[in-house]
Amino acid sequence: MRRWMSGALLSVVFTMAAMPAQAAWKSYINKELGFSFMAPGEVKTDAGTFRGAVAGPRQTIIYRSAEDNIEYKVTVMSFVQAQAEGATILGEREYMFQDGKKLLMDTFARVESGKDTVYGRKIVVDLPDKKGRATGAFYFTKGKLFTFEATVLPAHGDFASPDPGRFVDSIVFVLSRAEPGAIELKTPQLE
Amino acid sequence: MRLTALATLAGALAAATTPAMAAWHGYISHPLGFGFAAPGEIKVEKGTYRGEVAGSHDTLVFRFDDDNIEYKVVVIDMTAQANNAATLLGEAEYTFQDGKKVLMDTFGRLDRQYGRKLTIDLPNNGGRTTAGFYFINGRIISLQATVLPANGDYDSPEMARFVDSITFFTVRAPDDAIELPAPPK
Numbered sequence: 387m388r389r390w391m392s393g394a395l396l397s398v399v400f401t402m403a404a405m406p407a408q409a410a411w412k413s414y415i416n417k418e419l420g421f422s423f424m425a426p427g428e429v430k431t432d433a434g435t436f437r438g439a440v441a442g443p444r445q446t447i448i449y450r451s452a453e454d455n456i457e458y459k460v461t462v463m464s465f466v467q468a469q470a471e472g473a474t475i476l477g478e479r480e481y482m483f484q485d486g487k488k489l490l491m492d493t494f495a496r497v498e499s500g501k502d503t504v505y506g507r508k509i510v511v512d513l514p515d516k517k518g519r520a521t522g523a524f525y526f527t528k529g530k531l532f533t534f535e536a537t538v539l540p541a542h543g544d545f546a547s548p549d550p551g552r553f554v555d556s557i558v559f560v561l562s563r564a565e566p567g568a569i570e571l572k573t574p575q576l577e
Numbered sequence: 578m579r580l581t582a583l584a585t586l587a588g589a590l591a592a593a594t595t596p597a598m599a600a601w602h603g604y605i606s607h608p609l610g611f612g613f614a615a616p617g618e619i620k621v622e623k624g625t626y627r628g629e630v631a632g633s634h635d636t637l638v639f640r641f642d643d644d645n646i647e648y649k650v651v652v653i654d655m656t657a658q659a660n661n662a663a664t665l666l667g668e669a670e671y672t673f674q675d676g677k678k679v680l681m682d683t684f685g686r687l688d689r690q691y692g693r694k695l696t697i698d699l700p701n702n703g704g705r706t707t708a709g710f711y712f713i714n715g716r717i718i719s720l721q722a723t724v725l726p727a728n729g730d731y732d733s734p735e736m737a738r739f740v741d742s743i744t745f746f747t748v749r750a751p752d753d754a755i756e757l758p759a760p761p762k
Contacts, residue, residue, distance in 0.1 A: 440689055469660035473712035476663040477691025481684050492682065494671050503630050505667025526663035 409453050411552070413565035418573050419447070419462055420528060422564035424556035426549070427453035433574050436463060440471070440478045441531075445576040455542035458553050459535045466529040476526040479533060480507050483522045487511035495523050498560050506532075508554060516540060521550035527559055599643045601738075603754035605747060609652060610714055612750030614742035616735075617643035621758050626653050626717075628668045630661070639757060645728035648739050649721045656715035666712040669719065670695065673708055685709050688745040696736075702726060707736035713745055 414429055415422040432448040441463075449460040465475055484492065491510040496503055506525035513520055523534040534557060536550030558564050598616065605612035624636040634653050641648040655665055670693050674682070681696035692711035699706060708721040720743055722736035744750060 440691070470662055470715060472660070472663035473666040474662075474689070474691045477684065477686075477693075481686065481691060494667070496667075496671070500629055503664065503668070505630075505664045505671060507667075527661075529660070 413556075413568035414449070414571050415561065415564050415568035416571040416573060417561060419530065420559060420561065421462075421532060422558040422561060422568055423460060423534065423553070424565070425449075425451045425453075425458045425460075425553055427451035427458070429569075429571070431572060431574055433576060434461070436461070438475070438478045438482065441465070441475050447574055447576070449571060454549075455539040456547065456549055457535075457537045457539065459533075459537075461531075461533040461535070463531045464529060465526075465531060469529045472526040472529075472531075475531060476506065476524055479531060480509060480522075480524050483520075483524070483533075483535075484509050484511050487513060487520075490519070495525070495554075497525065497557055498563075502560050504559050510550075512545075513537070518542075519545040519550075521554055523554035523557065525557070525559075532557070603751035604639070604757050605750040605754040606757040607747060609716065609718075609757070610745060610747065611718055612744045612747055612754055613650060613720060613739070614751075615639075615641040615648045615650075615739055617641040617648070619755075619758075624651070626651070626669070628665070628672060630668050631655065631658065631665050644735075645725045646733065646735055647721075647723040647725065649719075649723075651717075651719040651721065653717040653719075654715065655712075655717060659715040662712045666692065666710060666717060669717050670710050673697070673710070673719075676700070680705070681707075685711065687743065688749070690745055694740060698731075699723070704728075705731040705736075707740050709740040709743060711743070711745070718743070 409426040411424050411426045413424050429449050429451045434446040434448050436444045436446050444463045447462040451458045489511055493508050495506040495508040498504055504525050504527045509522045511520050518537050518539045520535055520537040525532045534554045536553045538545050538547055601614050601616045603614050620640045622638040622640055624638050626636045627633045637652040639650040674695055674697050677697040679697055683694050685692040685694040690711050690713055694709045696707045704723050704725045706721055706723040711718045720740045722739040724731050724733050
């Protein structure tokens, strides 16, 4: 009996050791930019650039993490002087995300409720050359364009992983709804 | 000779039984900044639009009816809330299809504007509507063409012809485009 139990225990230990380590999901918040989200792994802050025919050239604020061969990325761009063109700027960003790729899903996305509702879209595409599957969620609110992207890399293997959905669905714009104890993200200074 | 007369008679009968198709005209509104094409006689109406985020708004509707297809251009002035353009447009699109069978939901792109085009089946076999939605100059502009059951041809190309006729560059409107009447007081 004892030998049988030891064997079973050993088997569980081996199985766990063979599984990739799953980092805990943590909540993050940026009060200055007005949003919160959840992601696994260590979130790093970066700056980048974006260019759209309508949006023009923009500097971007990026928060990214990677875990178990899934890349998670939040991109924030400011369009304070072009808020009235937010619908077209958002549409252009969504269009660029799926342009030239195999579109698997393109549907309405809604965050918050009632008068606080923010409407956007959720899109899933297969990347060219079998480079993985990307899920994106796109919102334009209070003069900022928010993009949430989770890319399952081929090394992960499970393109139907629920983690990209968990990531893009974790967005919060009404900060009173953010998880208590969410980690405060810094806003990098752009030029 | 008799054969020719019979053929002529048959042609005349067929033409008489085919519903009269009105000619398409170009229309333009310089104050509103758009143009489009539609068949039939124009009617100008007022309506209301309500959304949880948008609140209640008067609408200006340019309406045409031809061959049991209803064509509507709906203009909703949201200038005071234009900074929330993306969500206001999203709400209008969402409301349009909510609870209905969606047949198409895709990007609408023209004249540097991004919007959406949707096709839905109306409840209770009420027909099929194709619509385009755009937010420009503080206004939602929506073109909606509904094939009624009396028409029956739900694959009619007229819906797309109407929705795709929109232009926001007035230079693209035909030279003989008719200026849209001012909204009723």
